[in-house]
Amino acid sequence: MREVSQQARALRAQLVDALVADGTIRTPSVEAALRTVPRHVFAPEATLPDAYADAAVVTKTGDNTLALSSVSAPQVIAMMLELLDVHPGHRVLEIGSGGYNAALLRELVGTTGHVTTLDIDPWVTDRAARFLGEAGYPDVTVLCADGEYGAPDNAPFDRIIVTAGSSDIPPAWLAQLTPDGRLVVPLRLGNLTRAIAFNRRGFHLDSDGYGPCGFVPMQGAGEGRERLELLADEDVALRLDGPMRVNGPALSAALTQPGTDVWTGVTVGQQEPFDDLELYLSTLPGFCRLAATKAAFDKGIVDASWRTASPAIVDGDSFAYRMRPRPVDEDHTTFEFGVRGHGPNGAEVAERYAEQIRTWSKLQRGGPGALFTVHPAGTPDTDLPDGFVIDKPHTRVAISWP
Numbered sequence: 036m037r038e039v040s041q042q043a044r045a046l047r048a049q050l051v052d053a054l055v056a057d058g059t060i061r062t063p064s065v066e067a068a069l070r071t072v073p074r075h076v077f078a079p080e081a082t083l084p085d086a087y088a089d090a091a092v093v094t095k096t097g098d099n100t101l102a103l104s105s106v107s108a109p110q111v112i113a114m115m116l117e118l119l120d121v122h123p124g125h126r127v128l129e130i131g132s133g134g135y136n137a138a139l140l141r142e143l144v145g146t147t148g149h150v151t152t153l154d155i156d157p158w159v160t161d162r163a164a165r166f167l168g169e170a171g172y173p174d175v176t177v178l179c180a181d182g183e184y185g186a187p188d189n190a191p192f193d194r195i196i197v198t199a200g201s202s203d204i205p206p207a208w209l210a211q212l213t214p215d216g217r218l219v220v221p222l223r224l225g226n227l228t229r230a231i232a233f234n235r236r237g238f239h240l241d242s243d244g245y246g247p248c249g250f251v252p253m254q255g256a257g258e259g260r261e262r263l264e265l266l267a268d269e270d271v272a273l274r275l276d277g278p279m280r281v282n283g284p285a286l287s288a289a290l291t292q293p294g295t296d297v298w299t300g301v302t303v304g305q306q307e308p309f310d311d312l313e314l315y316l317s318t319l320p321g322f323c324r325l326a327a328t329k330a331a332f333d334k335g336i337v338d339a340s341w342r343t344a345s346p347a348i349v350d351g352d353s354f355a356y357r358m359r360p361r362p363v364d365e366d367h368t369t370f371e372f373g374v375r376g377h378g379p380n381g382a383e384v385a386e387r388y389a390e391q392i393r394t395w396s397k398l399q400r401g402g403p404g405a406l407f408t409v410h411p412a413g414t415p416d417t418d419l420p421d422g423f424v425i426d427k428p429h430t431r432v433a434i435s436w437p
């Protein structure tokens with residue numbers, strides 16, 4: 036037992052050192068919390084090294100092997116806790132339990148604060164309550180409920196953190212925040228998810244930070260899954276968000292014809308992140324993402340930038356996607372973005388897409404990033420800030436680039 040805890044402490048220290056070194060952990064309080072909470076207690080199915088690897092530990096899968104619950108990856112958790120800005124004495128609600136993040140939150144709020152964590156799945160809440168007790172955090176309140184409605188009996192909250200991929204922000208979350216409360220949520224926007232930090236401003240929310248992330252999808256009343264439009268004998272799929280509809284047969288036919296390649300002249304270094312490019316592209320009308328089987332790559336049907344999530348745009352019977360970048364130097368350390376268009380207007384769609392990549396590089400690259408503003412559904416356009424607006428069942432999300 037003593038050996039286990041010594042090894043766990045060493046592995047935990049290594050993990051936290053790496054998260055400090057790469058800049059994910061920025062504050063002493065988040066660092067101290069991650070150094071203290073024994074993550075392995077919340078993931079008994081993982082070996083000790085796996086419990087302290089920077090990866091999610093999947094704890095439950097659905098019929099189709101899709102993950103339904105997990106202990107989230109430490110990098111994502113640390114990034115979101117930094118965004119949440121928790122202080123001693125705060126009352127915090129976590130939507131989506133597992134126990135680990137609730138224990139970290141309990142470390143951050145201290146004995147004068149309070150943490151409520153809730154999950155829709157009783158199997159998850161039973162485990163979380165047991166592990167929280169074992170790890171020394173018995174005063175965290177664990178509830179089994181649909182997070183869509185928050186936790187009205189324990190409200191208001193200074194902080195709300197959501198740890199399942201959400202397609203909207205239901206009214207209860209804003210209503211249960213204190214007037215200067217803060218919400219961090221992995222929000223799906225045009226099929227792209229970003230963990231976004233929002234401040235409450237009366238009846239709307241303004242963002243002041245965000246980061247890339249991936250989460251298991253929200254279940255229950257707020258479930259809003261993506262849909263797949265299968266093309267090319269099911270070797271290729273377009274991943275579509277919300278109400279988006281496309282002409283599958285026409286796009287399948289387009290894929291049987293050679294595409295038009297447009298190279299942008301915009302280059303990127305091998306280790307250089309470009310998450311904001313994806314976000315910038317997501318504001319193009321017809322944005323979705325393209326996924327393809329290995330066979331589709333091998334047969335040359337597609338040459339996309341990612342296997343499962345290449346940003347694409349659809350325009351009627353034509354579409355374009357971002358290609359695998361091509362090396363522009365002998366060492367293969369710098370790559371140029373390219374776009375391939377298919378269909379009757381494929382060349383024009385690809386050129387429009389390429390121009391958006393050039394504009395991002397000229398105007399936004401390395402800048403402060405996007406601002407997100409969330410107003411209730413029905414808010415007139417005149418009350419929204421300038422920018423691209425995504426309409427959701429409960430909200431209107433405006434994305435602008437200062």
Ligand SMILES: C[S@@+](CC[C@H](N)C(=O)[O-])C[C@H]1O[C@@H](n2cnc3c(N)ncnc32)[C@H](O)[C@@H]1O
Nearest residue numbers: 104106107131133135136154155182198254255
């Ligand atoms: C990634 S896990 C949470 C990880 C956890 N916060 C941790 O400490 O690592 C996401 C959880 O969200 C839960 N969930 C999905 N939809 C929900 C909903 N509508 N209300 C509450 N929980 C939900 C799932 O059951 C799952 O356990």
